[in-house]
Amino acid sequence: MKTIRTVIRWALACFILVALLFPGSLLAQSTRDLKINEILVLNDSNYVDDYGQHSAWIEIFNSAYNTVDIGGSYLTNDPLNPTKYYIPKGDPITQIAPRNYLVFFADNVPTRGILHLNFTLEETDYVAIYEGNGKGLIDAVKFGPQKPDVSFGRLTDGNHEWGFLEKTTPMANNFTGTVESAGEKFVEMDPYGVGMAVIAMSVVFAALILLYIVFKNTKRIYSINLKRLFCRECKKEPQEESLPGIEITGEVNAAIAMAIHLYISELHDHEEAILTIKKVSRTYSPWSSKIYGLRNQPR
Amino acid sequence: MEHSGSFLSFVSDHLNQFFTYTAFANVTSGHLIMICIGLIFIYLAIAKEYEPMLLIPIGFGILVGNIAFMPGLKIGIYESGSVLNYLYFGVLQGIYPPLIFLGIGAMTDFSALISNPKLMLIGAAAQLGIFGAYAIALLLGFSPSEAGAIGIIGGADGPTAIFLSSKLAPELLGAIAISAYSYMALVPVIQPPVMRLLTTKKERLIRMKPPRSVSKVEKVLFPIIGMLLTCFIVPSGLPLLGMLFFGNLLKESGVTKRLADTAKGPMIDIVTILIGLTVGASTQATTFLTAKSVGIFALGAASFVIATFGGVMFVKIINLFLKEGNKMNPLIGNAGVSAVPDSARVSQVVGLEYDKTNHLLMHAMGPNVAGVIGSAVAAGIILGFLS
Known part of the structure; x- marks a missing residue:
C-alpha cells in the first residue's frame, strides 16, 4: 500500500506539472475558440440585415465543438479602445452553436439590436474581439483596401490564411468548393486499404507493445526498495534477499510447513493432526473467475 | 331505416379504416423474412444457447421492429418522438457501448495478461481481420466510412462495432451489429476449422507454463497505465478504452466494490437489454433487407476468418523465436479476436480434443482480453482517419 501511495503522489505531481506547463490546453472550449472569420467592408448590393439595409458586416466563427456564448465580450475597430462595443449577456442569439457562425452589422446604429454595432468599418482597417475583462485579445484582423x-x-x-473570397458567405462555410471527407481523402491515397492496414496495425502493435514492456518490468520497478537505494546506512544492513524468478506455490509452502511441523513435533506412527490444503473462501479468485463466468458449451 | 343504414356504413368504413392500420394490411414479404430471422435468433439462443444474453434481446427486437404499421403514429424506431426512437438515441449517439465497456472492465480479470504480457501481442495480431475486411469492403465498392464500419466486425466486439458504425455509417448500424453479434455467437463454428488447418498436431500439444501469480499492485496499476498509454496513442478510442479501464480500476482497487458490482451487474444488464432490443428493432425490413446487408454479412464472416488466421499465425511466428519450454500453443491465437470469453473457450475445447489434460483456457484469456483493448484501439484509429 505504501508503494501505491508513492505512485499516486508521483502521478499527482506529474499532473500538476503538466497543467502548469501547458495552461493553454486547460483553456480549451471557451471564448478563445471564437474567430473573426469573414468581413465585408463595402456592402453595396450584398447581404442585407433584418432592416433591409446593406451594411458592413463581421462574421464570427465558433471553431469549438461545443456551444460558446459570445455575450459579455467586446468588439472593436480601434486598437486603443478595446471595449468599444459590449455584446450583451443573456440573449440566446449570442449562443453560437458548435462550428457555427454569427454575423454582426457594423452600421453604427446599435439601437437596431444587439447584432448592430456602434461603429462602422469604413474609417478603419482593424477589427478585434476582446474577452469580457476588456484586456484579453481573442482575435484580431488587420485588412487593407477593400x-x-x-x-x-x-x-x-x-x-x-486570409484573402479575398470568391463568394461572400455570411453564416456559411468560407470554402465553397466540394468538401471531401477525411475518409475520401484517405482512400484517394490508399485505394486498396493497404496503407490503413499497415498504419493501423503498427499503431495497435505499438500500443500493446508499450503495455507489454511496461508490464514486463512493472514488478521489478515497484519492488525496488527506494529506501535502500538512497539510504547509505541501510545498504550496510544485511537484507533478506528474495530469490528472483522463483515462485513458491501453495503446495510447496504446505510441504515445508509439514516438514517443520514434523521436525518440531514428536513423530508418531499415527498422527492426530491432519494437514490439508484448504481452499480459501473468497468472492474473487484471479484464475477461477472466468471459469465461473462461463456459460455451458453450446449444445 | 335510413339512419341504421348510415350507421352500418359508418361501422364498416371504420372497420376498413382500422384494418388499414393493422400489420396484416401493411405487412410485406420483407417483414416476414425478418420475423423469421428474429425467430431463428431466439431459437438459437434458447435451444443452442448461442450468446442468449444478446440473441434473445436482438431476436425479439427484430420481431418488434418488423411489425408493419402505418407511418405517422409515432411508434416506429425511426419516427421522431416514439419511445423506441428515444431508446435508440443511446445507440445512435454511441452512449450504450461505453457503458457496456464500463461493465466489461468491472468484470474482466486482466491477470492472465499481466502475468504473461507477451500475450498482448496476439491480441494485436488478431486485429488483422478488421483491416482485411476493410480492404475487401473498399474493393466491393463500399465508401471509406462504410468500409471502416464494416471492418470493425472483425474486432468481434459488439459494443465497439456499434460505437464505430454509429459514428461512421449510422445507416448500416443494424446490419453491422447483427452481423457482429451473429458471428460472435458462431465463433465455436467458424474458428475451429481455421485453427486445425493452420496448426500441426505437434503444435496443438504444446503445453504452456502455468501463469505466475499477480500482485494487487500490478492489478491496480494495469488500468491506470493501460488507459494512459493507449489513450495517449489513440485519443479517439477514449470513450471505449477510458470506460473499460475505469471499470477495471473499480474492480481492482478493492475499495469501490459497490460501484464495481453495479457496473458489472445491474447497469450492464440494463444497457444490454436496451442495446439488444433497439439494435434488433432497427432492422426494419425496408432498411435492412438490401444488397449491402448481404455484403456486410459476407464480409463479417471473412473478417472473423482473417482475424483467426492472424492470431494463430502470429503465435506460430513468435514460436520460431522462443526457446523450447517457453513456446506458446498456437491454439490460443484465435482468442485474440476478443469475443470474450467464447473464443477463449474455443481454444480450450479444441486443445482438449488433442490432449485431455492440456487446459488452455487461462492462457487464452490473455489474448482474449488483449483483443478487447486491441479492437478498441483499432476503432479509435479508424475513427481518427475516416470520420
Whole structure:
C-alpha cells in the first residue's frame, strides 16, 4: 500500500506539472475558440440585415465543438479602445452553436439590436474581439483596401490564411468548393486499404507493445526498495534477499510447513493432526473467475 | 331505416379504416423474412444457447421492429418522438457501448495478461481481420466510412462495432451489429476449422507454463497505465478504452466494490437489454433487407476468418523465436479476436480434443482480453482517419 501511495503522489505531481506547463490546453472550449472569420467592408448590393439595409458586416466563427456564448465580450475597430462595443449577456442569439457562425452589422446604429454595432468599418482597417475583462485579445484582423461586395476572410473556416473570397458567405462555410471527407481523402491515397492496414496495425502493435514492456518490468520497478537505494546506512544492513524468478506455490509452502511441523513435533506412527490444503473462501479468485463466468458449451 | 343504414356504413368504413392500420394490411414479404430471422435468433439462443444474453434481446427486437404499421403514429424506431426512437438515441449517439465497456472492465480479470504480457501481442495480431475486411469492403465498392464500419466486425466486439458504425455509417448500424453479434455467437463454428488447418498436431500439444501469480499492485496499476498509454496513442478510442479501464480500476482497487458490482451487474444488464432490443428493432425490413446487408454479412464472416488466421499465425511466428519450454500453443491465437470469453473457450475445447489434460483456457484469456483493448484501439484509429 505504501508503494501505491508513492505512485499516486508521483502521478499527482506529474499532473500538476503538466497543467502548469501547458495552461493553454486547460483553456480549451471557451471564448478563445471564437474567430473573426469573414468581413465585408463595402456592402453595396450584398447581404442585407433584418432592416433591409446593406451594411458592413463581421462574421464570427465558433471553431469549438461545443456551444460558446459570445455575450459579455467586446468588439472593436480601434486598437486603443478595446471595449468599444459590449455584446450583451443573456440573449440566446449570442449562443453560437458548435462550428457555427454569427454575423454582426457594423452600421453604427446599435439601437437596431444587439447584432448592430456602434461603429462602422469604413474609417478603419482593424477589427478585434476582446474577452469580457476588456484586456484579453481573442482575435484580431488587420485588412487593407477593400473591394465593393467582395468579402475578405479566412480561406477555410477558422484557418490562418486570409484573402479575398470568391463568394461572400455570411453564416456559411468560407470554402465553397466540394468538401471531401477525411475518409475520401484517405482512400484517394490508399485505394486498396493497404496503407490503413499497415498504419493501423503498427499503431495497435505499438500500443500493446508499450503495455507489454511496461508490464514486463512493472514488478521489478515497484519492488525496488527506494529506501535502500538512497539510504547509505541501510545498504550496510544485511537484507533478506528474495530469490528472483522463483515462485513458491501453495503446495510447496504446505510441504515445508509439514516438514517443520514434523521436525518440531514428536513423530508418531499415527498422527492426530491432519494437514490439508484448504481452499480459501473468497468472492474473487484471479484464475477461477472466468471459469465461473462461463456459460455451458453450446449444445 | 335510413339512419341504421348510415350507421352500418359508418361501422364498416371504420372497420376498413382500422384494418388499414393493422400489420396484416401493411405487412410485406420483407417483414416476414425478418420475423423469421428474429425467430431463428431466439431459437438459437434458447435451444443452442448461442450468446442468449444478446440473441434473445436482438431476436425479439427484430420481431418488434418488423411489425408493419402505418407511418405517422409515432411508434416506429425511426419516427421522431416514439419511445423506441428515444431508446435508440443511446445507440445512435454511441452512449450504450461505453457503458457496456464500463461493465466489461468491472468484470474482466486482466491477470492472465499481466502475468504473461507477451500475450498482448496476439491480441494485436488478431486485429488483422478488421483491416482485411476493410480492404475487401473498399474493393466491393463500399465508401471509406462504410468500409471502416464494416471492418470493425472483425474486432468481434459488439459494443465497439456499434460505437464505430454509429459514428461512421449510422445507416448500416443494424446490419453491422447483427452481423457482429451473429458471428460472435458462431465463433465455436467458424474458428475451429481455421485453427486445425493452420496448426500441426505437434503444435496443438504444446503445453504452456502455468501463469505466475499477480500482485494487487500490478492489478491496480494495469488500468491506470493501460488507459494512459493507449489513450495517449489513440485519443479517439477514449470513450471505449477510458470506460473499460475505469471499470477495471473499480474492480481492482478493492475499495469501490459497490460501484464495481453495479457496473458489472445491474447497469450492464440494463444497457444490454436496451442495446439488444433497439439494435434488433432497427432492422426494419425496408432498411435492412438490401444488397449491402448481404455484403456486410459476407464480409463479417471473412473478417472473423482473417482475424483467426492472424492470431494463430502470429503465435506460430513468435514460436520460431522462443526457446523450447517457453513456446506458446498456437491454439490460443484465435482468442485474440476478443469475443470474450467464447473464443477463449474455443481454444480450450479444441486443445482438449488433442490432449485431455492440456487446459488452455487461462492462457487464452490473455489474448482474449488483449483483443478487447486491441479492437478498441483499432476503432479509435479508424475513427481518427475516416470520420
